[in-house]
Amino acid sequence: MKAEKIFTPFRIGDCEIPNRLVVPAMVANMCPDGTATEQYIKYHEEKAKGGWGLIITEDYRINEHAAGYPAVAALYDELQIPGHKKFTDIIHQYGTKVFCQIYHAGRQANHNVNGNVKPVSCSPVPCPWNKEIPHELTVDEIKQLVNDFGITALNAKKAGFDGIEIHAAHGYLVHEFLSPNCNHRIDEYGGTYENRMRFLKEIMEEVRQKVGDNFPISVRFSAQENSEGGRRMFESRQMLMDIEEMGADVIHLSNGMYGVRSSVGIVASFFQQHGWNMDFAAEAKTFLKIPVITVGRVAEPAMAEDIIVSGKADFVAMGRASLADPHWPNKAKAGANNDIRHCIGCLQGCTASTYQGVPVYCLVNPELGHEYEYDYSKSEKSKTIFVAGAGIGGMEAARAAAIKGHRIEIFEKQNTVGGQFISASYPPYKGEFATYTAWLYREIKKYKNITLHLNTELTAEMVKKVKPDKVILASGAQPVIPNVPGIHNKNVVLAEDVLLGKSDTGMTVLVVGGGMVGSETAAYLGMQCKSKVTLVEMRDAIAMDMEAGIRDDLKDCLRRCYVEIMTGTSIAGATNEGALLKQGDDITLFPCDTIVLAIGTKSYCPLAEELKDVCVISIVGDAVKARQAIQASNEGFAAGLTS
Known part of the structure; x- marks a missing residue:
């Protein structure tokens, strides 16, 4: 099936989105003081270049104590507007629309990133994540937060955003008020269904009053909570209809809440099937008149096309697909599906970075987060580069060096490429790991300046004979064998x-x-x-x-x-x-x-000592120290690009 419908325009309120492909809000951790940094701008600009119709920026905190992560963006202060105006102007150059997601992390906030301020919530029910008992908000404090949402929305409009998304999902503050599991208040903000909806209703009214009637408002909402006693889609139906009545222009239908152990996660791993969340969107489409955005492990153009053609949703949000390949839309539109670099659901960078409090990074896309600093221009001098090992680290090194215009020779002692990443695709649910190895192999075969030697181990004598300008050692690791009796038996x-x-x-x-x-x-x-x-x-x-x-x-x-x-x-x-x-x-x-x-494994790098006085060397991945695959891909690419 050729993807065509996903490239047709569609309106959200008065805003026409050029296609049906959406980058949903994902924590990037690139804005320490809330202002749009060069790293943040270039990170999103790459997606705009790649052809995404709508980018929804992540988790703009509504005040200085509302963050759940150390470096999320903010627009609660007018001083933050100019940087974000520069950001939206750049995104708009490519025809992409951009919405600003605004939120308060609630009990999922972290005092370590909020000036040692205690998290707040509707009730003093601790978050399963941080175990902290939150401060129970007073009515006056709730009113102030409603005002904060309005101010942030207005500042976003002034900064040139095309719309607002109110984050009412995933266990953050607005979701906490909606959930009977979190909300145990007995005043006008708790107890009955109407009272639990009141906080969101007042936020919607305040935001609408601030931004005007013709400015789109999206609401991100969890169809189900996936927790014991939590909300199911049956109750969500009424909530969604009421949110539409409140004046929402689009529903961004997600699932779940953080800190809850369930068979499905908000950021689903390779254990979860592709498109796992779309049936909730399809159900919502039967009773909502406004557009619906679906999300949840959509990776293939054919699946995205089917969702739109079948009417299951009006837009498809593809978060980690956009991280793995920011140019997914342009490649799909050109029919170059084999050129798409697919997310493999490993969570080694996109999720791990949020825990680590560092800018987002990715196993299959080592360029992610470095868009502002990596130089892809051809080198003034074309060099000869030897690469020892054709695992993912070695192939990424070769690919990067080829971009710079160098001549690369890869030496792999096995009869195939991939190294340890081949066996990584064999355990249950991990078959798609092979797509990354296959993509890298196709990429290095495209470059005429890359020569691949299989069944050939690089030796010091070969290096001394040819005298390459640089050798990148990506020889990987070897298994640890315990020194105990009988360990070499046939069994x-x-x-x-x-x-x-x-x-x-x-x-x-x-x-x-x-x-x-x-x-x-x-x-x-x-x-x-x-x-x-x-x-x-x-x-x-x-x-x-x-x-x-x-x-x-x-x-x-x-x-x-x-x-x-x-x-x-x-x-x-x-x-x-x-x-x-x-x-x-x-x-x-x-x-x-x-x-x-x-x-376990231990590094294998016999050439490091032999070549240290012979030529320039770089050691990457497990050849340095046995670690995860993400270090191999990222270090390999960096070594190749700086050759």
Whole structure:
């Protein structure tokens, strides 16, 4: 199916959006004092260049104590207007419209980023995230917050935004007032349905009074809370109809609230199916007259097209797709679907950055967040660059160096590209990880100035003979093998070999090492209907090197596969009958057919010492230290671009 309908214009109120593709609000952490920084402007400008019809900017706090993150933007002060006016002017140059999302984080605010001020909420119910008991707002304080929303909306209009989005979802302050799980007030702002809606109603009235009748107002809303006793779509139907009656011009229908453990998350990982949220939008379309924006792991042009053609929604918001490839719309419009760099749902950068309080970054798009500082102009002198290793770090290094006009030769000792990232695509639900490896391979094949040598390991002698200007060492890591008796027996295999089909296992399997690789390998084996799979970890918890949301999903998967988990346990040896396991001072025989080692990896970089006095070298990814894939891609690209 050729994508056509998604490129037709559609109106939100009096504002015509050039196409149906929306960048939803996502925390970028690029505006420490609230003003629009050069980094922030260039980050969004890249999306405007890429052809997105509407960009909704993220989490503009309505006062100095309303933030949930350390560096979100703000427009509560007129002094902040000029920088954001510069921002909107730049976005408008590309024909893209831009809405300003305004919010108060409520009990999900963090005193560490709000001047040590205690979070506030409708009731003193602690947030599951930060565990802090919030200050219960007085009526006068509520009235002041309503006024703050209005002031921020007016400032956004003055700054050139095309519309406003009121954040009434995801467990932030407005959502807290709407939710009976959070709101236990007995005054005019709590108790009955009408009272719980009052805060949002007053905000809508105040914002409308400030911005006028012809300025679009979007409301971001969670169709369901996905919590025990939380709101379901049945009650949301009435709320959505009332929000339309209040004067909303569009509904941006999301799902869930932060801090709630459920099978679906606001930022869904690879465990969640694509388009998982669209049915709620389709239901809303049956009773709403205003447009509806859907969101939730839409990645393929065909799916986006189907959503619009079938009438499930009027717009498709694609947050992480826009991070992975800001030029998704232009590529889809040109029919160049194979050129699209897809989000793989890993959460290693987009979500992790919010916890870390740093600007957003991405595994598959190492350029993200660096748009303001990376120089893509051709180098004055074309250099010869050798790259050792064709994993994702090595391929990103080669791609970046090729952009600069250098001549690159990649040396890979295996018969294929991808390195450890190949086996990373084999565990349950992770098949789409292979799309990144495939995309990189297609990219390096496009460049005539890149030569790929497979089945060839780079040596110091080769470097000394050719004398390249620079060598980038992306040789990766090797598995850690414990020094215990019997570890080289035939019944002991490596997790990577199991995932790649190089080693078979018996029906009873012990996986040693409960980090990400070991836990995923145990799930992989469990789904193969082995009679018994046991996972042992020396620490007191498994998968601690994974993002929290994915870790919870993986634990659910392990439970469904009946994988037994033993923590505080290490391997002391291997025999033909099984493994010797150590718990405390006790060592016992654990009978099993196969022992799978997933204890970890260590850097592999034999050339570093040999070449240190021979030529300029850069070491990237696991060759520096065994870490996550995101360090390999980001460091590799940076090394190539600065060659």
